[in-house]
Each structure stands twice: as C-alpha cells, then as structure tokens.
Amino acid sequence: xxxRARPVILVVDDEAANLQLLRQILQNDxxxxxxxxxxxxxxxxxxxxxxxILLDVMMPGMSGHDTxxxxxxxxxxxxxxVIFVTALNDMRDELSGFEAGAVDYITKPLSPAIVRAxxxxxxxxxxxxxxxxxRLQIIQRLGLAAEYKDNETGLHVIRMxxxxxLLGVAAGMDEAAADDLLHAAPMHDVGKIGIPxxxxxxxxxxxxxEWAVMQTHxxxxxxxxxxxxxxxxxALAREIALxxxxxxxxxxxxxxxxxxxxxxxxxxxxxxxxxDALTSVRPYxxxxxxxxxxxxxxxxQGSHFDARLVELFVKELPAxxxxxxxxxxxxxxxxxxxx
Numbered sequence: 001x002x003x004r005a006r007p008v009i010l011v012v013d014d015e016a017a018n019l020q021l022l023r024q025i026l027q028n029d030x031x032x033x034x035x036x037x038x039x040x041x042x043x044x045x046x047x048x049x050x051x052x053i054l055l056d057v058m059m060p061g062m063s064g065h066d067t068x069x070x071x072x073x074x075x076x077x078x079x080x081x082v083i084f085v086t087a088l089n090d091m092r093d094e095l096s097g098f099e100a101g102a103v104d105y106i107t108k109p110l111s112p113a114i115v116r117a118x119x120x121x122x123x124x125x126x127x128x129x130x131x132x133x134x135r136l137q138i139i140q141r142l143g144l145a146a147e148y149k150d151n152e153t154g155l156h157v158i159r160m161x162x163x164x165x166l167l168g169v170a171a172g173m174d175e176a177a178a179d180d181l182l183h184a185a186p187m188h189d190v191g192k193i194g195i196p197x198x199x200x201x202x203x204x205x206x207x208x209x210e211w212a213v214m215q216t217h218x219x220x221x222x223x224x225x226x227x228x229x230x231x232x233x234x235a236l237a238r239e240i241a242l243x244x245x246x247x248x249x250x251x252x253x254x255x256x257x258x259x260x261x262x263x264x265x266x267x268x269x270x271x272x273x274x275x276d277a278l279t280s281v282r283p284y285x286x287x288x289x290x291x292x293x294x295x296x297x298x299x300x301q302g303s304h305f306d307a308r309l310v311e312l313f314v315k316e317l318p319a320x321x322x323x324x325x326x327x328x329x330x331x332x333x334x335x336x337x338x339x
Contacts (some may be wrong), residue, residue: 006029006030006031007030007031007050007051007052007123008030008031008032008033008048008049008050008051009026009030009031009032009033009050009051009052009053009054009119010032010033010034010035010041010044010045010048010050010052010053010054011023011026011032011033011034011035011053011054012034012035012036012037012038012040012041012053012054012055012056012059012064012067013036013054013056013059013085014036014037014056014059014060015056016036018056018085018108019034019036021110022054022085022110022115024112025110025112025115025116026115026116026119029116030119033048033050036059037059037060037061037062038059038061038062038063038064038066038067038070039061039062041053041055041067041071042067042070042071042074042077045071045076045077045080046074046076046077049076049077049080050080051080051123051126052080052081052082052083052119052122052123052126053071053080053081053082053083054083054085054106054119055067055068055082055083055084055085055102056084056085056086057084057086057088057097058086058087058088064084064086064097064100065096065097065100066100068082068084068097068100068101068102069100069101071101072100072101081103081104081122081125081126082101082102082103083102083103083104083105083106083118083119083122084097084102084104084105084106085106085108085110085115086105086106086107086108087107087108088107103122104118104122106118136183136233139183139184139186139187139233139234139237142186142187142190142224155327156276156277156280157185157186157188157189158186158327159276159280159323159324159327160185160188160269160272160273160275160276161181161182161183161185161186161272162182162323163271163272163275163276163313163320163323164181164182164185164268164269164272165178165179165181165182165185166316166319166320166323167268167271167272167309167312167313167316168181168265168268170312170313170315170316171264171268171308171309171312180233180236181236181265181268183233184233184234184236184237184240184265185240185269185272187221187225187237187240187241188221188237188240188241188244188269188273189217189221189241190221190224190225190241191216191217191218191219191220191221191222191223191224191241192217192220192221193220193224194216194217194220194224195213195214195216195217195220196213199213199214200214215245215253215254216254218241218242218243218244218245218253218254219242219254221238221241221242222238222241222242224241225237225238225241226238236265239263239265239266240263240265240266240269242254242255242266243255243257243262243263243265243266243267244266244269244270244273245270246258246262246266246267246270247270247303247304247305248262248267248301248302248303248304248305248306248307249302249303249304251303252304262306267305267306267309268309270304270305270306271297271305271306271309271310271313272313274296274297274304274305275293275294275297275313275320276324278292278293278296279293279324290317290321290324294313294314294317297310297313297314298310298314
C-alpha cells in the first residue's frame with residue numbers, strides 16, 4: 001500500500017515498550033505517529049488530524065481520560081475516534097472511558113489480532129461516515145447548480161429545505177425522516193438543468209409551448225437522480241423532484257396526482273417552495289410580505305396545497321420567519337453574477 005494513502009493513526013503511551021509493540025502490530029498497514037504524554041498527543045492531533053487515536057489511560061500528568069475529554073471538546077479533533085489501550089480491565093474503568101468519549105476499549109496484554117480487528121472496524125466506520133458526508137455534499141451541490149442556472153442565489157434551496165424540515169416534524173415525521181427531507185429537498189428542481197436558458201430565464205410569461213417544455217423539468221429531475229432502493233435519501237429526492245408540482249385537486253404535473261396520492265414529501269415541498277418563492281425577490285417580481293404569502297397559501301389550500309399542511313405551516317410561522325430572516329441577510333453577498 002502506498003504510504004501516502006495509508007490512514008494515519010496516533011499512538012499515545014508513556015511506555016516505550018508499548019509504543020514499540022503497537023508499531024510492530026500496525027506499521028505494515030498504517031502510517032503511525034507517536035506521543036508519550038497527553039499534551040503532545042493533543043498537539044499532534046491538532047496538527048495532523050489522524051484518522052484514529054490509540055490512547056493509554058494511565059500516564060503521568062494528564063491522564064488518558066483527561067486527554068480524550070480535551071480532544072472531544074476541540075472542534076478540530078472532536079470527530080476523531082479514540083480507542084483506549086490500557087491494563088485497567090474493570091467494568092467501571094471501561095464505563096469511565098466511554099463517558100470520556102472513547103469508541104472502544106482494548107485491554108493489555110495486547111493481542112495483535114484483536115488490535116488489528118478493532119482498528120480496522122473503526123476506520124471502516126470513519127470511511128462510511130465520510131462517504132455519507134460526500135454523498136450529501138454532492139446532492140446539495142447539484143441542487144445549488146440548478147438554482148444558479150435559474151439565476152438564483154442558492155439560498156432558496158437552503159431556506160425552503162429548512163422550512164420543509166420544520167413542516168415535516170409538525171406533520172408527524174420523526175427526526176431521522178425530517179433530516180432526510182432536509183437533505184433531499186435541495187434536489188427538488190435539479191431537472192431545470194435540462195431546460196433551455198431561453199425558457200428558464202425568459203423575463204415575461206411563457207407561451208403554451210414554452211410552458212410544456214418547462215413542465216418537463218420534474219421528469220428530467222427524476223431521471224437525473226435515478227432509481228434507488230426505497231427508504232434511502234436519494235429515493236426520497238427522486239420522489240420530491242417528481243411530485244412537488246402536483247396539486248391537491250389533481251391539476252398539477254407531471255402525473256396529475258390528487259390528494260393523498262401525492263407523496264407527503266412532495267406536498268410538504270410544494271408549500272415550502274412556493275412560500276419561499278413568494279417572499280423572495282425574483283428578476284420578474286418583488287418580494288411579497290409574509291402576510292401576503294401566507295394569505296396566498298391559505299387561499300390555495302384544498303386546491304393547490306394540502307389544507308392540513310398549510311394550517312401546520314401557519315402555526316410554525318415564528319420559526320419559519322426566523323429561518324427566513326437568518327438567510328435573507330446573506331442574500332446580497334451570495335447572489336450570482338448577472339449573465
């Protein structure tokens with residue numbers, strides 16, 4: 001394995017013999033850093049950001065538990081997993097280690113096979129977390145790309161995504177489902193990437209042929225996101241892209257769905273998306289007041305929107321307005337250059 005590509009592990013122990021043993025166990029698969037006390041461990045962790053830390057508990061000066069607590073309290077090192085490596089083997093000692101922030105506990109004398117297995121397991125978990133974060137960033141960036149093509153700032157997808165999460169919780173979603181909605185929402189209009197600029201950026205009203213082309217962005221978005229296993233965030237993003245222009249009375253597109261045949265996520269995004277569009281400046285319109293925008297939602301409940309969701313949205317207005325104001329103040333500094 002290329003040394004540069006190998007995960008970096010920080011090994012901390014005040015006994016040179018223990019450092020040497022761990023070197024022998026791990027050096028063929030990992031790049032190793034060594035420290036003999038907590039202060040040096042904190043310094044190296046800040047500088048090098050290792051993928052994992054193996055930390056002795058009983059050290060002179062700063063104990064392993066104290067070192068771990070400081071690692072977890074610092075933003076740059078809080079996410080680095082810590083495995084305690086120690087001769088202490090009482091259950092209370094293990095509990096103290098986990099309370100300090102460790103993810104695992106290996107007792108001495110060390111078994112090379114156990115050390116390698118525990119290290120490999122926790123580095124795999126780190127990799128999974130990194131892949132999830134990368135996937136989430138790709139989803140968010142694709143959503144922003146669609147907004148920039150539409151001559152928007154990208155703050156639209158941030159605001160409406162937070163509105164959607166808030167409304168999802170109010171509608172009965174648990175926290176995990178609401179978080180998935182938050183992360184999937186930025187993809188709702190990704191299909192606009194496939195709409196010609198002459199239509200997407202036309203300052204006036206679209207004619208019938210142009211409107212027919214514009215409506216295809218829902219299916220284009222679903223095609224871009226693709227088919228995925230049910231229950232995942234990408235499957236939810238596809239569902240939203242395809243359904244957020246459906247209307248409660250069946251007059252929406254692309255499938256003319258009505259009522260609860262429209263997925264709940266699509267109904268939620270419809271409310272959040274329209275509210276933010278109304279209360280934001282567009283090249284062709286001024287920003288509506290919150291009162292006027294809410295009035296429009298209420299006038300359209302039972303026709304465009306799910307009436308229950310509009311009622312819940314109105315109940316959440318103080319929190320909705322806090323989100324709107326939080327991101328509105330950044331609008332001018334993030335607006336894309338004029339084309």
